[in-house]
Amino acid sequence: MTTEDYKKIADTLPHQPGVYKFLDEEGTFLYIGKAKNLKNRLSSYFGNRKDRAYRTRVMVKNADHIEYTIVETEADALLLENSLIKKYQPRYNVMLKDGKSYSYICIKKERFPRVFITRRVIRDGSTYFGPYTSKSRLKIILDLIKNLFPLRTCSYQLSEKNIEAGKFKVCLEYHIKNCLGPCEGLETEEEYNEKIQQVKNILRGNFSEVIQHFKGVMEKHAMNLEFEKAQNIKEKLTAFEDYQHKSTVVSSTIRDVDVFSISADEKEAFVNYIKVVNGAIIHTHTQELVKNLDDEAEEDLLAYTIPILRERFNSIAEEIILPYEIQLSETELKQTIPQRGDKRKLLDLSEKNVKYYRLQKQKQAASRAKKQTSSERILRTMQSDLQMSELPLHIECFDNSNMQGSFPVSSCVVFKNAKPSKKDYRHYNIKTVEGPNDFASMEEVVYRRYRRLLQEDEPLPQLIIIDGGKGQLSASMQSIKRLGIENKVTVIGIAKRLEEIFFPDDPIPLYINKKSESLKVIQHARNEAHRFAITFHRNQRSKNFTGTELTSIPGIGEKKAQQLLAHFGSVKKIKTALITEMAEIIGQSAAQKVKSYFETEKEA
Numbered sequence: 182m183t184t185e186d187y188k189k190i191a192d193t194l195p196h197q198p199g200v201y202k203f204l205d206e207e208g209t210f211l212y213i214g215k216a217k218n219l220k221n222r223l224s225s226y227f228g229n230r231k232d233r234a235y236r237t238r239v240m241v242k243n244a245d246h247i248e249y250t251i252v253e254t255e256a257d258a259l260l261l262e263n264s265l266i267k268k269y270q271p272r273y274n275v276m277l278k279d280g281k282s283y284s285y286i287c288i289k290k291e292r293f294p295r296v297f298i299t300r301r302v303i304r305d306g307s308t309y310f311g312p313y314t315s316k317s318r319l320k321i322i323l324d325l326i327k328n329l330f331p332l333r334t335c336s337y338q339l340s341e342k343n344i345e346a347g348k349f350k351v352c353l354e355y356h357i358k359n360c361l362g363p364c365e366g367l368e369t370e371e372e373y374n375e376k377i378q379q380v381k382n383i384l385r386g387n388f389s390e391v392i393q394h395f396k397g398v399m400e401k402h403a404m405n406l407e408f409e410k411a412q413n414i415k416e417k418l419t420a421f422e423d424y425q426h427k428s429t430v431v432s433s434t435i436r437d438v439d440v441f442s443i444s445a446d447e448k449e450a451f452v453n454y455i456k457v458v459n460g461a462i463i464h465t466h467t468q469e470l471v472k473n474l475d476d477e478a479e480e481d482l483l484a485y486t487i488p489i490l491r492e493r494f495n496s497i498a499e500e501i502i503l504p505y506e507i508q509l510s511e512t513e514l515k516q517t518i519p520q521r522g523d524k525r526k527l528l529d530l531s532e533k534n535v536k537y538y539r540l541q542k543q544k545q546a547a548s549r550a551k552k553q554t555s556s557e558r559i560l561r562t563m564q565s566d567l568q569m570s571e572l573p574l575h576i577e578c579f580d581n582s583n584m585q586g587s588f589p590v591s592s593c594v595v596f597k598n599a600k601p602s603k604k605d606y607r608h609y610n611i612k613t614v615e616g617p618n619d620f621a622s623m624e625e626v627v628y629r630r631y632r633r634l635l636q637e638d639e640p641l642p643q644l645i646i647i648d649g650g651k652g653q654l655s656a657s658m659q660s661i662k663r664l665g666i667e668n669k670v671t672v673i674g675i676a677k678r679l680e681e682i683f684f685p686d687d688p689i690p691l692y693i694n695k696k697s698e699s700l701k702v703i704q705h706a707r708n709e710a711h712r713f714a715i716t717f718h719r720n721q722r723s724k725n726f727t728g729t730e731l732t733s734i735p736g737i738g739e740k741k742a743q744q745l746l747a748h749f750g751s752v753k754k755i756k757t758a759l760i761t762e763m764a765e766i767i768g769q770s771a772a773q774k775v776k777s778y779f780e781t782e783k784e785a
Contacts, residue, residue, distance in 0.1 A: 182203070182241055182242070182244040182245060182246065182247070182565070183227075183561070183564075183565040184227040184228060186246075187223070187224075187226075187227040187247075188227075189544065190247070190541050190544060191220070191224065192544055193537065193540045193541035193543075193544045194219055194220035194223060194249070194541075195219055195220060195251060195537055196218050196219070196220050196221070197218070197219060197251050197252075198215075198216060198217050198218070198219070198251070198252055198253070198254055198255045198257065198258045199215075199216055199219045199249050199250055199251040199252050199258055200213060200214070200215050200216070200249065200250045200252065200258055200261045200262050200265065201213070201214055201215075201216060201219060201222065201223055201247060201248070201249040202247065202248045202249065202250075202265070202271075203240060203241070203244040203247055203273075204244065204245060204246055204247070204248060205243055205244060205245050205694075206245040210265075210269040210271040211240055211243060211244055211271055211272055211273055212240050212244075212271050212272075212273040212274060213262055213265050213266050213269065213271050213274055214262065215255075215258035215259050215261070215262040216258060217255045217258070219249055219251070223247065223249075226241050227241070229570070235684075235687055235689055235691075236273065236689070238568050239691055239692075240272075240273045242565055242566050242568065243694060249537075250462075250465045250534055251530070251533050251534050251537060252530065253526070253530070260312060260461075261462055264461045264462060264463055265462075265463065265464075268463050268464070284298055284299070284300060284311060284312060284313045284316045284319050285298070285299055285300070285302060285309045285310060285311035285312055285313070286298060286299075286309070286310045286311060286313075286319070286322070286323065286384060287299045287307055287308070287309050288307060288308040288309075288310075288377060288380065288381065289307050290305055290306035290307040290308070291339075292339050292340060292370065293333055293339045293363045293370065293373050294373075294374075294377050295332065295333060295334065295336070296323070296326065296327070296332055296377075296380060297323075297334075298316065298319055298320065298323060302459070302460070308381065310384040310385075321416075326380055326383065326384075327359065330376040330379060330380055331358065331359055331360055331361055331376075332360065332373075332376065332377075332380075333354070333360045333363060333364070334354060334359075334360070335352065335354075335364065337349050337364055339363060339364055344363075344364065344365070344366050345366075347365070349364035349365060350364070350365065351364060351365055351367070355367075361373075398414055399411045399414045399415055402414065434460070434523065435457060435460050435523055435524065435527075436457075436459060436460060437457065437458055437459065437497070437498040437499070437500070438457045438498050438500045438501065438502055438517075438524070438527070439454065439455070439456060439457070439487075439490075439491060439496050439498045439500075439501045439502070440453075440454070440455035440456075440457065440501070440502040440527045440528060440530075440531045441453065441454055441455075441483060441486075441487055441490075441501060441502070441503055441531065442503075442504055442528060442531040442532040442535050443479050443482060443483050443486075443504070443535065444532075444535045444536055444539050445470075445479050445482060448471070449469065449470060449471055450469075450470040450477075450479070450482050451467055451468070451469055451470070451535050451538055451539045451542070452467065452468045452470065452482070452483060452486045452487075452490070452535070453465070453466070453467045453468075453531045453532070453534050453535035453538065454466045454467070454468065454490045454494070454531075455527060455530065455531050455534075456494055456496060456498075457498070457527070458498075464494060465534065466490065466494070467534065467535055467538040468486055468489075468490060469542065470482055470486065480505070480507045480508075483503070483507055484507045484508055484509055487501065487507075487509065488509070488510065488511065499513075499514065499515055500514070500515040500516075500517055501514060501515070501516055501517070502517050502518075502519060502524050502527055502528050502531075503516055503517070503518055503528075504518065504528060504532070505518055506518060556598045556599045556600070558698070559599045559698045559699060559702060560572050560573055560574065560598070560599055560699075562697060562698055562699045563599075563644075563698075563699030563702060563703075566691075566693050566697060566699045566700075567644070567671060567673065567682070567691075567699075569643065569644070569671050571643055572643065573642075573643040573644040573671070574597065574598060574643060575595070575596075575597055575640065575641075575642040575643055575644075576595070576596040576597075576599075576642055576643070576644045576645075576646065576702075576706055577593055577594070577595050577596075577630075577642040577644075577645050577646070578593070578594050578596070578645075578646040578647075578648065578706035578707055578709070578710040579591060579592065579593050579623060579626060579627060579630075579645070579646070579647055579648060579657070579710060580592050580648040580707070580710035580711045580713075580714045581619050581622045581623060581626075581648075581714065582711075582714040582715050582717070589610075589611040589614060589617075589622055590608060590609060590610055590611065590714060590717050591608065591609045591611065591622060591623070591625075591626040591714060592606070592607070592608050592609070592710050592711075592713040592714035592717060593606065593607045593608070593609070593626065593630055593710070594606050594706060594709045594710045594713055595642075596702065596705075596706050599702050601705075601706075601709055606713055607630070608713065608714070608717040609625075609626045609629065609630075611625060611626070612625070613625050619649070619652075619653065620652050620653060620655075620656035621656065623647065623649070623653045623656045623657050624656040624657060624659055624660050625660075627645075627647075627656075627657045627660040627661065628660035628663065628664065631660070631661070631664050631666060632664060635664065635666075641666060641669055641670055642670060643670065643671065644670070644671050644672075644673070645657070645661075645670055645671070645672045645673070646673055646674075646675060646703060646706055646707060646710075647672065647673070647674040647675070648674075648675060648677075648707050648710055648711060649674055649675075649676065650674055650676040650681070650683060651674065651683050651688075653674055654672065654673070654674030654683050654685060655685070657672060657674075658672060658685045667685075672684075672685060673703075675703060675704075675707055676690070677707075679692075680692070680693075680695070680700065680704070682703075731745060731746070731752065731755070731775075734774060734775055734778045735774065736770075736771060736774045737767075737771060737774060737775060741767045741771055744766050744767055745763065745766060745767060745775070748766050755775065755779075756779045760772045760773060760776050763775055763776070
């Protein structure tokens with residue numbers, strides 16, 4: 182996804198908290214993130230920022246489009262992000278694949294109930310409050326409750342029979358006044374349950390009396406000049422007021438429901454679907470519909486779409502939440518039209534999301550770019566894939582070829598507008614390198630190539646491809662930097678085995694989608710450079726193998742050797758040729774020398 186693609190939807194993005202999703206062409210989730218402000222957060226992924234992590238650039242490059250879900254608060258965004266990551270395991274959310282869940286306060290269903298923090302919601306009749314996004318602050322709340330209402334922490338089975346039999350003894354918690362000893366019958370079940378009821382009221386937000394109590398305690402400490410104790414109570418009270426939170430996207434009271442809303446005009450309609458499983462939103466989707474008739478009612482469109490979406494996303498929920506009642510073929514399905522409470526908040530959330538989705542689609546349709554040619558499309562894809570600042574209209578690719586260090590040569594092939602420009606191909610004999618040194622050979626030819634272009638005031642390519650991995654790329658960059666053009670061109674290396682793309686000074690390779698047209702052009706350039714280098718190397722090797730023996734004859738130079746080879750085709754035929762035949766090519770004296778040389782060689 183390019184910056185230009187983002188600009189088309191930027192005006193439709195809301196300044197609200199939510200969760201955003203980067204998806205590829207096949208609809209696979211690449212990355213899921215949360216945002217306090219969706220527009221501000223998404224804008225940070227695009228533009229020319231140099232501090233953006235390479236992994237992030239790769240993710241954005243591989244993305245095809247963005248989806249987002251609006252929520253009410255930043256805490257809700259965190260919870261929804263966690264839920265979606267656990268379900269879809271996006272490739273680029275590596276650090277968040279730990280399977281952790283949300284934190285709740287549980288009041289256990291048992292005699293003399295315990296109150297504790299848990300990440301597991303078990304449907305055993307226990308009461309759960311939350312979820313809470315900060316476990317450390319949650320501990321402050323739990324400490325506050327236990328200071329006000331001493332409760333047991335042990336896991337004993339405190340049945341009447343066990344207590345009467347004296348099976349348990351009070352522990353240290355009793356002696357330090359954190360528990361009143363129900364295990365020995367020192368506290369009645371009625372007294373204990375009254376405390377539990379007050380705890381439930383506090384966790385539900387009914388704590389006005391508690392606030393007054395704490396204020397009285399703080400004033401008492403202040404009057405006694407116990408300011409540290411007063412400050413401690415104030416901090417606990419502030420934490421309790423701030424973090425008593427009921428989430429829109431995760432609920433311990435709602436189980437499995439489907440939420441639907443619709444937005445329509447004369448020509449099209451959009452249906453938003455929110456899937457809730459075990460009290461948590463695990464999927465959101467907006468379906469676009471094309472209306473056949475201008476007067477098609479929203480109720481009919483909704484009735485048509487609901488069964489399709491439920492089947493597509495494998496929903497088995499027995500309840501659906503709707504803005505109004507409709508006629509469905511599934512008559513046993515419970516329809517809820519909420520007016521208030523958690524279910525109404527879910528419906529409001531769905532309606533808000535369908536409104537923004539429709540706005541975004543209308544904006545995209547209005548600013549849809551004109552069709553591009555095949556070359557333009559490929560080059561723009563390559564520009565996006567490689568995060569280039571300009572279109573790679575001119576590409577050059579280098580490759581080396583040698584045989585155990587002998588006859589080292591290099592090639593430079595040129596692509597213009599994503600197609601080979603064979604008249605601009607160049608080959609090089611290595612001049613300064615001795616022995617099999619691929620890195621030094623690459624450094625030499627890259628320097629010679631661009632020094633000449635600079636001297637002749639010829640335009641530089643936008644993209645330089647080096648056939649090889651990090652070693653060849655580093656060697657090439659030494660020449661690029663010596664010439665001072667490192668900021669004028671983009672240089673990459675391509676390693677054959679895994680088709681990895683390397684960038685200078687970046688140890689992590691880029692993996693372009695194997696189906697990408699830009700990768701195919703890069704591979705074509707690499708293969709063409711290899712073919713051109715191999716062909717030139719074979720010619721040089723053949724020339725040297727045949728020319729060496731002829732030019733070793735006294736009086737026979739390179740020119741006469743080439744004349745003989747051009748006429749007879751091989752050294753073998755020259756050996757059997759008549760002197761008169763050779764004399765017609767190189768003269769009588771030279772022919773006699775050649776004939777004498779081979780006859781002497783034969784006798785030896």
